[in-house]
Amino acid sequence: MSDRFISENKTYDEIEIGDSASLTRLAREQDFLIFANVSGNLNHYHLAAYAQEQEGLPETFAPGLWIGSLISAVMGNQIPGPGSVYKKQTLDFHEVCYAGDELLVEVKVIAKLPDNVIRFENRVTRTADNRLLVSGEADLYAPKTKMRFNALPAPELILDHHPHFEAIIERTQALDPLTTAVVAPEEERSLGGALLARKKGIIEPILFGSKERIHAVAKELDQSLEGIEIIDEIDHARAASKAVDYIADGTAGALMKGHLHTDDLLRAALRKERGLRAGRRFTHVFVLDVPGLSHPLLVTDAAINIQPDLKTKADIVRNAIEVAISIGIEVPKAGVLSAVETVNPDIPSSMDAALLSKMAERGQITGGIVDGPLAMDNAIDLAAARTKGITSEVAGQADILVVPNLDAGNMLAKQLAYISHAEPAGLVLGAKVPIVLNSRSDGDLARLASCAIASLHHARIGKIS
Numbered sequence: 001m002s003d004r005f006i007s008e009n010k011t012y013d014e015i016e017i018g019d020s021a022s023l024t025r026l027a028r029e030q031d032f033l034i035f036a037n038v039s040g041n042l043n044h045y046h047l048a049a050y051a052q053e054q055e056g057l058p059e060t061f062a063p064g065l066w067i068g069s070l071i072s073a074v075m076g077n078q079i080p081g082p083g084s085v086y087k088k089q090t091l092d093f094h095e096v097c098y099a100g101d102e103l104l105v106e107v108k109v110i111a112k113l114p115d116n117v118i119r120f121e122n123r124v125t126r127t128a129d130n131r132l133l134v135s136g137e138a139d140l141y142a143p144k145t146k147m148r149f150n151a152l153p154a155p156e157l158i159l160d161h162h163p164h165f166e167a168i169i170e171r172t173q174a175l176d177p178l179t180t181a182v183v184a185p186e187e188e189r190s191l192g193g194a195l196l197a198r199k200k201g202i203i204e205p206i207l208f209g210s211k212e213r214i215h216a217v218a219k220e221l222d223q224s225l226e227g228i229e230i231i232d233e234i235d236h237a238r239a240a241s242k243a244v245d246y247i248a249d250g251t252a253g254a255l256m257k258g259h260l261h262t263d264d265l266l267r268a269a270l271r272k273e274r275g276l277r278a279g280r281r282f283t284h285v286f287v288l289d290v291p292g293l294s295h296p297l298l299v300t301d302a303a304i305n306i307q308p309d310l311k312t313k314a315d316i317v318r319n320a321i322e323v324a325i326s327i328g329i330e331v332p333k334a335g336v337l338s339a340v341e342t343v344n345p346d347i348p349s350s351m352d353a354a355l356l357s358k359m360a361e362r363g364q365i366t367g368g369i370v371d372g373p374l375a376m377d378n379a380i381d382l383a384a385a386r387t388k389g390i391t392s393e394v395a396g397q398a399d400i401l402v403v404p405n406l407d408a409g410n411m412l413a414k415q416l417a418y419i420s421h422a423e424p425a426g427l428v429l430g431a432k433v434p435i436v437l438n439s440r441s442d443g444d445l446a447r448l449a450s451c452a453i454a455s456l457h458h459a460r461i462g463k464i465s
Contacts, residue, residue, distance in 0.1 A: 007149040008149075009081030009147050010142070011143055017111065019079055020109070021079045022105060022107070023074050023104075024103065024104055026103075026383045026386075027103060028100075030293075030294070060098065062097040067124055068089065068134070071107060072086070080142040086139075091134055092135050094134065099294075100396075100397075102128065103126060103127065105122075105123075105124050106125075108121045116141050120137065121136075122134070122136045162445060163289075165449040168327055168328075172200075172452045172455045175456070177201055177202060178254050179203070180203040180205050180454070181208060181244075182206065182207050183209065183256065183260055185217070185258035187217060188217055190257075190258035191207075191258070194256065202452050203256075205228060209230075209232075209233060241268045244269055254454045255433060269428075278432045281311075281312050283320075284426065285428075286425070287426075287427065287450075288422040288423065290421075293380075296324075296327060300409065302406060302409030303406065303409075303426065306405065313336075316402060317336070317365055318365055318366075321368040321400065322367065323457055326457035332368035333369045334398065334400035335374045335379035335401055336373060337353070337372070337374060337408070338350040338375065341375050343373060347373075352404070356402070357370050370394070374398070376401075379398045380396065382396035425453055426450055427454060434458055
Protein backbone atom coordinates (compact mmCIF):
# COMPACT_ATOMS: atom_id res chain seq x y z
CA MET A 1 0.00 0.00 0.00
CA SER A 2 3.01 2.32 0.28
CA ASP A 3 2.73 3.40 -3.35
CA ARG A 4 -0.61 5.05 -2.53
CA PHE A 5 1.10 7.69 -0.37
CA ILE A 6 2.16 10.72 -2.33
CA SER A 7 2.73 13.22 0.49
CA GLU A 8 5.32 12.68 3.21
CA ASN A 9 6.73 15.34 5.49
CA LYS A 10 10.21 15.86 6.89
CA THR A 11 10.57 16.33 10.63
CA TYR A 12 12.89 18.84 12.24
CA ASP A 13 15.42 16.11 12.98
CA GLU A 14 15.40 14.84 9.37
CA ILE A 15 15.95 18.24 7.76
CA GLU A 16 19.51 19.27 7.01
CA ILE A 17 21.01 22.58 5.98
CA GLY A 18 21.20 22.65 2.18
CA ASP A 19 17.99 20.64 1.63
CA SER A 20 15.93 22.16 -1.17
CA ALA A 21 12.71 21.78 -3.14
CA SER A 22 11.09 23.49 -6.11
CA LEU A 23 8.09 23.67 -8.40
CA THR A 24 7.39 25.11 -11.85
CA ARG A 25 4.13 26.98 -12.44
CA LEU A 26 2.61 28.89 -15.38
CA ALA A 27 1.08 32.22 -14.37
CA ARG A 28 -2.46 32.35 -15.77
CA GLU A 29 -5.01 35.16 -15.79
CA GLN A 30 -7.55 32.67 -14.43
CA ASP A 31 -5.35 32.20 -11.35
CA PHE A 32 -5.36 35.96 -10.78
CA LEU A 33 -9.16 36.05 -10.99
CA ILE A 34 -9.51 33.18 -8.50
CA PHE A 35 -7.02 34.91 -6.19
CA ALA A 36 -9.05 38.14 -6.48
CA ASN A 37 -12.22 36.30 -5.43
CA VAL A 38 -10.55 34.59 -2.48
CA SER A 39 -8.58 37.60 -1.21
CA GLY A 40 -11.00 40.39 -2.16
CA ASN A 41 -8.14 42.23 -3.91
CA LEU A 42 -9.84 43.55 -7.06
CA ASN A 43 -6.93 45.69 -8.28
CA HIS A 44 -7.69 46.23 -11.98
CA TYR A 45 -3.99 45.96 -12.84
CA HIS A 46 -4.13 42.27 -11.96
CA LEU A 47 -7.40 41.82 -13.87
CA ALA A 48 -6.72 43.97 -16.92
CA ALA A 49 -8.15 41.40 -19.33
CA TYR A 50 -11.46 41.47 -17.44
CA ALA A 51 -11.63 45.23 -16.80
CA GLN A 52 -12.56 45.99 -20.38
CA GLU A 53 -14.21 49.30 -19.57
CA GLN A 54 -10.86 50.69 -18.49
CA GLU A 55 -8.62 51.98 -21.25
CA GLY A 56 -4.86 52.20 -20.97
CA LEU A 57 -4.42 49.38 -18.47
CA PRO A 58 -1.08 47.60 -18.71
CA GLU A 59 -0.64 43.96 -19.57
CA THR A 60 -2.08 41.76 -16.81
CA PHE A 61 0.47 41.05 -14.07
CA ALA A 62 0.41 38.79 -11.05
CA PRO A 63 -0.51 39.93 -7.53
CA GLY A 64 2.59 39.80 -5.36
CA LEU A 65 1.03 37.62 -2.71
CA TRP A 66 -0.16 35.14 -5.34
CA ILE A 67 3.51 34.58 -6.10
CA GLY A 68 4.15 34.38 -2.36
CA SER A 69 1.53 31.66 -2.11
CA LEU A 70 3.59 29.53 -4.52
CA ILE A 71 6.51 29.68 -2.09
CA SER A 72 4.12 28.55 0.64
CA ALA A 73 2.99 25.68 -1.59
CA VAL A 74 6.53 24.30 -1.92
CA MET A 75 7.10 24.30 1.82
CA GLY A 76 3.61 23.07 2.69
CA ASN A 77 3.74 20.17 0.24
CA GLN A 78 7.42 19.21 0.07
CA ILE A 79 9.72 20.50 2.79
CA PRO A 80 8.95 20.49 5.68
CA GLY A 81 5.60 19.38 4.22
CA PRO A 82 2.35 18.57 6.08
CA GLY A 83 2.36 19.71 9.68
CA SER A 84 4.59 22.75 9.14
CA VAL A 85 3.42 26.15 10.38
CA TYR A 86 4.57 29.59 9.28
CA LYS A 87 6.34 31.85 11.74
CA LYS A 88 7.70 34.58 9.46
CA GLN A 89 8.05 35.39 5.74
CA THR A 90 9.84 38.22 3.96
CA LEU A 91 9.38 39.00 0.27
CA ASP A 92 11.41 41.35 -1.92
CA PHE A 93 9.92 42.02 -5.37
CA HIS A 94 12.44 42.71 -8.10
CA GLU A 95 10.50 42.48 -11.38
CA VAL A 96 6.89 42.07 -12.47
CA CYS A 97 5.43 38.67 -13.32
CA TYR A 98 3.06 38.79 -16.30
CA ALA A 99 0.31 36.40 -17.30
CA GLY A 100 1.91 33.73 -19.46
CA ASP A 101 5.23 33.71 -17.60
CA GLU A 102 6.51 30.33 -16.45
CA LEU A 103 7.90 30.54 -12.92
CA LEU A 104 10.49 28.46 -11.10
CA VAL A 105 9.88 28.56 -7.34
CA GLU A 106 12.80 27.36 -5.17
CA VAL A 107 13.28 27.03 -1.42
CA LYS A 108 16.48 26.05 0.39
CA VAL A 109 17.22 25.37 4.06
CA ILE A 110 19.81 27.87 5.34
CA ALA A 111 19.54 27.43 9.12
CA LYS A 112 18.09 25.24 11.88
CA LEU A 113 16.96 27.43 14.80
CA PRO A 114 15.77 26.60 18.31
CA ASP A 115 12.16 25.57 19.02
CA ASN A 116 11.93 23.42 15.87
CA VAL A 117 12.21 26.46 13.56
CA ILE A 118 13.70 26.02 10.08
CA ARG A 119 14.86 29.05 8.07
CA PHE A 120 14.51 28.96 4.28
CA GLU A 121 15.88 31.06 1.48
CA ASN A 122 13.22 31.64 -1.22
CA ARG A 123 13.63 32.51 -4.91
CA VAL A 124 11.16 32.88 -7.77
CA THR A 125 12.60 33.27 -11.26
CA ARG A 126 11.15 33.51 -14.76
CA THR A 127 12.25 30.40 -16.65
CA ALA A 128 12.35 32.10 -20.06
CA ASP A 129 15.21 34.46 -19.13
CA ASN A 130 16.20 33.35 -15.60
CA ARG A 131 15.36 36.80 -14.25
CA LEU A 132 14.85 37.03 -10.48
CA LEU A 133 11.29 38.14 -9.69
CA VAL A 134 10.99 37.55 -5.93
CA SER A 135 13.43 36.70 -3.15
CA GLY A 136 13.12 36.41 0.61
CA GLU A 137 13.39 34.27 3.71
CA ALA A 138 10.86 32.25 5.68
CA ASP A 139 10.86 30.76 9.17
CA LEU A 140 8.64 27.73 9.70
CA TYR A 141 7.92 25.50 12.66
CA ALA A 142 8.86 22.05 11.36
CA PRO A 143 6.71 19.07 12.34
CA LYS A 144 7.94 16.81 15.15
CA THR A 145 5.92 13.80 13.99
CA LYS A 146 6.34 11.86 10.76
CA MET A 147 3.19 11.95 8.62
CA ARG A 148 2.05 10.42 5.35
CA PHE A 149 -1.09 11.19 3.41
CA ASN A 150 -3.02 9.72 0.50
CA ALA A 151 -3.61 11.78 -2.61
CA LEU A 152 -5.67 14.91 -1.96
CA PRO A 153 -6.85 16.19 -5.35
CA ALA A 154 -8.06 19.77 -5.21
CA PRO A 155 -11.48 20.36 -6.77
CA GLU A 156 -11.57 22.22 -10.07
CA LEU A 157 -13.13 25.67 -9.81
CA ILE A 158 -15.66 26.89 -12.37
CA LEU A 159 -15.80 30.67 -12.72
CA ASP A 160 -19.44 30.97 -13.76
CA HIS A 161 -19.27 34.57 -14.84
CA HIS A 162 -19.72 36.18 -18.26
CA PRO A 163 -18.01 39.57 -18.18
CA HIS A 164 -17.28 39.62 -21.92
CA PHE A 165 -20.93 39.51 -22.96
CA GLU A 166 -21.78 42.08 -20.32
CA ALA A 167 -19.10 44.38 -21.79
CA ILE A 168 -20.30 43.76 -25.36
CA ILE A 169 -23.89 44.58 -24.40
CA GLU A 170 -22.72 47.70 -22.56
CA ARG A 171 -20.91 48.96 -25.69
CA THR A 172 -24.17 49.02 -27.66
CA GLN A 173 -25.59 51.67 -25.35
CA ALA A 174 -23.66 54.29 -27.32
CA LEU A 175 -25.37 53.18 -30.56
CA ASP A 176 -28.85 53.75 -31.92
CA PRO A 177 -31.06 50.64 -31.78
CA LEU A 178 -30.51 48.47 -34.85
CA THR A 179 -33.71 47.95 -36.83
CA THR A 180 -33.97 44.17 -37.05
CA ALA A 181 -36.33 42.01 -39.08
CA VAL A 182 -37.34 39.15 -36.77
CA VAL A 183 -38.86 36.18 -38.59
CA ALA A 184 -41.48 33.96 -36.91
CA PRO A 185 -41.09 35.03 -33.27
CA GLU A 186 -43.96 32.71 -32.44
CA GLU A 187 -42.80 31.09 -29.21
CA GLU A 188 -41.66 32.44 -25.88
CA ARG A 189 -37.87 32.41 -26.25
CA SER A 190 -37.68 33.96 -29.71
CA LEU A 191 -40.22 36.70 -29.02
CA GLY A 192 -39.00 37.24 -25.47
CA GLY A 193 -35.41 37.61 -26.67
CA ALA A 194 -36.35 40.21 -29.27
CA LEU A 195 -38.45 42.17 -26.78
CA LEU A 196 -35.70 42.04 -24.16
CA ALA A 197 -33.15 43.33 -26.70
CA ARG A 198 -35.59 46.13 -27.51
CA LYS A 199 -35.98 46.96 -23.83
CA LYS A 200 -32.19 47.16 -23.50
CA GLY A 201 -32.05 49.56 -26.44
CA ILE A 202 -30.03 47.18 -28.64
CA ILE A 203 -32.54 46.60 -31.45
CA GLU A 204 -35.84 47.93 -32.75
CA PRO A 205 -37.65 44.82 -33.99
CA ILE A 206 -40.04 44.46 -36.90
CA LEU A 207 -41.89 41.17 -36.46
CA PHE A 208 -42.71 38.93 -39.44
CA GLY A 209 -45.06 36.01 -38.81
CA SER A 210 -48.52 35.05 -37.71
CA LYS A 211 -49.94 38.13 -36.00
CA GLU A 212 -52.34 35.97 -34.03
CA ARG A 213 -49.59 33.68 -32.71
CA ILE A 214 -47.27 36.57 -31.91
CA HIS A 215 -49.96 38.34 -29.87
CA ALA A 216 -50.83 35.09 -28.09
CA VAL A 217 -47.19 34.56 -27.09
CA ALA A 218 -46.87 38.20 -25.96
CA LYS A 219 -49.92 37.67 -23.75
CA GLU A 220 -48.34 34.56 -22.23
CA LEU A 221 -45.20 36.60 -21.54
CA ASP A 222 -47.27 39.49 -20.20
CA GLN A 223 -45.46 41.79 -22.65
CA SER A 224 -46.83 44.71 -24.63
CA LEU A 225 -46.34 44.93 -28.40
CA GLU A 226 -47.33 48.59 -28.51
CA GLY A 227 -45.28 50.55 -31.04
CA ILE A 228 -43.85 47.44 -32.73
CA GLU A 229 -44.58 46.86 -36.41
CA ILE A 230 -45.94 43.39 -37.20
CA ILE A 231 -46.10 42.00 -40.75
CA ASP A 232 -48.79 39.32 -40.73
CA GLU A 233 -47.68 36.19 -42.65
CA ILE A 234 -48.49 32.67 -41.46
CA ASP A 235 -46.17 30.92 -43.96
CA HIS A 236 -42.60 30.95 -42.62
CA ALA A 237 -40.87 30.88 -46.01
CA ARG A 238 -42.91 33.86 -47.21
CA ALA A 239 -42.37 35.65 -43.89
CA ALA A 240 -38.60 35.23 -44.35
CA SER A 241 -38.82 36.53 -47.91
CA LYS A 242 -40.76 39.61 -46.80
CA ALA A 243 -38.16 40.26 -44.08
CA VAL A 244 -35.40 40.16 -46.69
CA ASP A 245 -37.45 42.61 -48.82
CA TYR A 246 -37.39 45.08 -45.93
CA ILE A 247 -33.62 44.75 -45.71
CA ALA A 248 -33.20 45.11 -49.48
CA ASP A 249 -35.28 48.30 -49.30
CA GLY A 250 -33.07 49.65 -46.51
CA THR A 251 -35.83 49.53 -43.89
CA ALA A 252 -34.01 47.05 -41.65
CA GLY A 253 -30.31 46.52 -40.95
CA ALA A 254 -30.24 42.97 -39.60
CA LEU A 255 -32.10 39.67 -39.89
CA MET A 256 -32.99 37.56 -36.87
CA LYS A 257 -34.19 33.97 -36.70
CA GLY A 258 -37.29 33.18 -34.68
CA HIS A 259 -39.18 29.90 -34.48
CA LEU A 260 -38.56 28.59 -38.00
CA HIS A 261 -36.17 26.28 -39.80
CA THR A 262 -32.77 27.79 -40.52
CA ASP A 263 -33.05 26.58 -44.14
CA ASP A 264 -36.17 28.72 -44.69
CA LEU A 265 -34.41 31.78 -43.34
CA LEU A 266 -31.19 31.33 -45.32
CA ARG A 267 -32.98 30.34 -48.52
CA ALA A 268 -34.63 33.77 -48.53
CA ALA A 269 -31.34 35.51 -47.68
CA LEU A 270 -29.54 33.67 -50.51
CA ARG A 271 -32.12 34.31 -53.23
CA LYS A 272 -30.66 35.74 -56.44
CA GLU A 273 -33.03 38.69 -56.78
CA ARG A 274 -32.73 41.28 -54.01
CA GLY A 275 -31.07 38.79 -51.67
CA LEU A 276 -28.33 39.38 -49.13
CA ARG A 277 -25.32 37.95 -50.95
CA ALA A 278 -22.23 40.11 -50.56
CA GLY A 279 -19.47 38.21 -52.38
CA ARG A 280 -18.40 35.82 -49.63
CA ARG A 281 -19.79 32.49 -48.52
CA PHE A 282 -22.30 32.67 -45.71
CA THR A 283 -20.56 31.31 -42.61
CA HIS A 284 -21.60 30.91 -39.01
CA VAL A 285 -19.63 32.15 -36.02
CA PHE A 286 -20.23 31.17 -32.42
CA VAL A 287 -19.01 33.86 -30.03
CA LEU A 288 -18.63 32.21 -26.62
CA ASP A 289 -18.13 33.73 -23.20
CA VAL A 290 -16.28 30.87 -21.48
CA PRO A 291 -16.02 31.19 -17.67
CA GLY A 292 -12.41 31.73 -16.65
CA LEU A 293 -11.20 32.62 -20.14
CA SER A 294 -9.88 36.17 -20.35
CA HIS A 295 -11.35 36.93 -23.77
CA PRO A 296 -14.34 35.96 -25.92
CA LEU A 297 -13.73 32.77 -27.90
CA LEU A 298 -14.99 32.42 -31.47
CA VAL A 299 -15.68 28.98 -32.99
CA THR A 300 -16.38 28.69 -36.70
CA ASP A 301 -18.05 27.20 -38.75
CA ALA A 302 -20.37 25.13 -36.62
CA ALA A 303 -23.78 25.56 -38.26
CA ILE A 304 -23.78 26.15 -42.03
CA ASN A 305 -20.89 24.75 -44.07
CA ILE A 306 -20.80 20.99 -43.57
CA GLN A 307 -17.50 19.99 -45.18
CA PRO A 308 -15.91 23.24 -46.35
CA ASP A 309 -13.20 23.28 -49.00
CA LEU A 310 -10.16 25.55 -48.82
CA LYS A 311 -11.87 28.46 -50.57
CA THR A 312 -14.81 28.29 -48.17
CA LYS A 313 -12.47 28.01 -45.17
CA ALA A 314 -10.72 31.18 -46.29
CA ASP A 315 -14.09 33.00 -46.16
CA ILE A 316 -14.82 31.37 -42.79
CA VAL A 317 -11.58 32.83 -41.43
CA ARG A 318 -12.16 36.25 -43.02
CA ASN A 319 -15.68 36.51 -41.62
CA ALA A 320 -14.58 35.45 -38.14
CA ILE A 321 -11.78 38.01 -38.11
CA GLU A 322 -14.27 40.72 -39.11
CA VAL A 323 -16.68 39.96 -36.29
CA ALA A 324 -13.81 39.62 -33.79
CA ILE A 325 -12.66 43.12 -34.68
CA SER A 326 -16.24 44.39 -34.33
CA ILE A 327 -16.46 43.15 -30.72
CA GLY A 328 -13.20 44.86 -29.78
CA ILE A 329 -10.39 42.39 -30.50
CA GLU A 330 -7.98 44.68 -32.34
CA VAL A 331 -5.79 42.01 -33.95
CA PRO A 332 -7.61 38.67 -33.74
CA LYS A 333 -5.53 35.52 -33.50
CA ALA A 334 -7.06 32.64 -35.46
CA GLY A 335 -5.93 29.10 -34.72
CA VAL A 336 -6.79 26.62 -37.48
CA LEU A 337 -7.49 23.33 -35.76
CA SER A 338 -6.50 19.83 -36.69
CA ALA A 339 -5.79 16.65 -34.74
CA VAL A 340 -2.06 17.48 -34.89
CA GLU A 341 0.16 20.55 -34.86
CA THR A 342 2.38 19.42 -37.73
CA VAL A 343 1.50 19.11 -41.41
CA ASN A 344 0.54 15.55 -42.30
CA PRO A 345 -0.48 14.81 -45.92
CA ASP A 346 -2.71 12.02 -44.63
CA ILE A 347 -4.75 14.49 -42.53
CA PRO A 348 -6.45 16.94 -44.93
CA SER A 349 -7.34 19.41 -42.17
CA SER A 350 -3.63 19.86 -41.38
CA MET A 351 -2.94 20.66 -45.04
CA ASP A 352 -5.77 23.20 -45.20
CA ALA A 353 -4.56 24.79 -41.97
CA ALA A 354 -1.04 25.25 -43.34
CA LEU A 355 -2.38 26.75 -46.56
CA LEU A 356 -4.64 29.18 -44.69
CA SER A 357 -1.68 30.23 -42.58
CA LYS A 358 0.39 30.87 -45.70
CA MET A 359 -2.50 32.78 -47.31
CA ALA A 360 -2.53 35.10 -44.31
CA GLU A 361 1.24 35.58 -44.58
CA ARG A 362 0.83 36.58 -48.24
CA GLY A 363 -2.00 39.05 -47.55
CA GLN A 364 -4.83 36.96 -48.97
CA ILE A 365 -6.44 36.95 -45.53
CA THR A 366 -6.08 40.23 -43.65
CA GLY A 367 -7.03 41.85 -40.36
CA GLY A 368 -5.68 39.18 -38.03
CA ILE A 369 -2.96 36.60 -37.42
CA VAL A 370 -3.62 33.07 -38.69
CA ASP A 371 -1.64 29.99 -37.70
CA GLY A 372 -2.11 26.29 -38.11
CA PRO A 373 -2.28 23.44 -37.91
CA LEU A 374 -2.81 23.56 -34.17
CA ALA A 375 -4.32 20.91 -31.95
CA MET A 376 -6.99 22.08 -29.54
CA ASP A 377 -4.72 21.97 -26.48
CA ASN A 378 -1.89 24.03 -27.91
CA ALA A 379 -4.29 26.49 -29.56
CA ILE A 380 -5.74 27.68 -26.25
CA ASP A 381 -3.25 26.66 -23.55
CA LEU A 382 0.16 28.32 -23.28
CA ALA A 383 1.62 25.51 -21.21
CA ALA A 384 0.60 22.92 -23.80
CA ALA A 385 2.05 25.04 -26.60
CA ARG A 386 5.36 25.44 -24.77
CA THR A 387 5.51 21.76 -23.92
CA LYS A 388 5.23 20.99 -27.63
CA GLY A 389 7.87 23.63 -28.43
CA ILE A 390 5.51 25.69 -30.59
CA THR A 391 6.64 29.27 -31.13
CA SER A 392 3.75 31.30 -32.48
CA GLU A 393 1.77 34.48 -31.85
CA VAL A 394 -1.38 32.37 -31.92
CA ALA A 395 -0.49 29.14 -30.09
CA GLY A 396 -1.85 29.12 -26.56
CA GLN A 397 -3.78 32.35 -27.01
CA ALA A 398 -6.15 31.95 -29.97
CA ASP A 399 -9.21 34.22 -30.09
CA ILE A 400 -10.72 32.24 -32.99
CA LEU A 401 -10.84 28.48 -33.40
CA VAL A 402 -11.34 27.45 -37.03
CA VAL A 403 -12.62 23.87 -37.07
CA PRO A 404 -12.17 21.31 -39.89
CA ASN A 405 -15.90 20.75 -40.46
CA LEU A 406 -19.37 21.33 -39.08
CA ASP A 407 -19.35 18.15 -36.97
CA ALA A 408 -16.21 19.20 -35.10
CA GLY A 409 -17.39 22.79 -34.67
CA ASN A 410 -20.84 21.91 -33.44
CA MET A 411 -19.48 19.40 -30.93
CA LEU A 412 -16.84 21.84 -29.69
CA ALA A 413 -19.27 24.73 -29.25
CA LYS A 414 -21.84 22.58 -27.44
CA GLN A 415 -19.21 21.01 -25.19
CA LEU A 416 -18.10 24.49 -24.17
CA ALA A 417 -21.72 25.48 -23.55
CA TYR A 418 -22.89 22.42 -21.66
CA ILE A 419 -19.72 21.25 -19.90
CA SER A 420 -17.75 24.48 -19.46
CA HIS A 421 -20.83 26.64 -18.81
CA ALA A 422 -20.08 29.00 -21.70
CA GLU A 423 -22.76 31.33 -23.05
CA PRO A 424 -22.98 31.04 -26.87
CA ALA A 425 -24.01 33.87 -29.17
CA GLY A 426 -24.57 33.03 -32.84
CA LEU A 427 -24.20 35.10 -35.99
CA VAL A 428 -24.11 34.46 -39.72
CA LEU A 429 -21.54 36.54 -41.59
CA GLY A 430 -20.84 37.08 -45.25
CA ALA A 431 -24.23 38.67 -45.97
CA LYS A 432 -24.94 42.36 -46.57
CA VAL A 433 -26.23 42.56 -43.01
CA PRO A 434 -25.58 40.43 -39.92
CA ILE A 435 -27.97 37.53 -39.39
CA VAL A 436 -28.73 36.60 -35.78
CA LEU A 437 -29.00 32.82 -35.59
CA ASN A 438 -29.82 31.62 -32.10
CA SER A 439 -30.54 28.08 -31.02
CA ARG A 440 -33.99 27.31 -29.66
CA SER A 441 -32.36 26.40 -26.33
CA ASP A 442 -30.49 29.71 -25.94
CA GLY A 443 -31.33 31.81 -22.90
CA ASP A 444 -31.74 35.55 -22.49
CA LEU A 445 -28.03 36.39 -22.19
CA ALA A 446 -27.12 34.49 -25.37
CA ARG A 447 -29.90 36.22 -27.31
CA LEU A 448 -28.99 39.65 -25.97
CA ALA A 449 -25.33 39.09 -26.80
CA SER A 450 -26.18 37.91 -30.33
CA CYS A 451 -28.17 41.09 -30.94
CA ALA A 452 -25.41 43.20 -29.40
CA ILE A 453 -22.73 41.62 -31.62
CA ALA A 454 -24.93 42.19 -34.67
CA SER A 455 -25.37 45.83 -33.67
CA LEU A 456 -21.63 46.42 -33.16
CA HIS A 457 -20.77 44.65 -36.41
CA HIS A 458 -23.38 46.60 -38.39
CA ALA A 459 -22.10 49.87 -36.94
CA ARG A 460 -18.48 49.11 -37.84
CA ILE A 461 -19.13 47.72 -41.32
CA GLY A 462 -21.42 50.66 -42.06
CA LYS A 463 -18.62 53.09 -41.22
CA ILE A 464 -16.18 51.22 -43.46
CA SER A 465 -18.54 51.09 -46.42
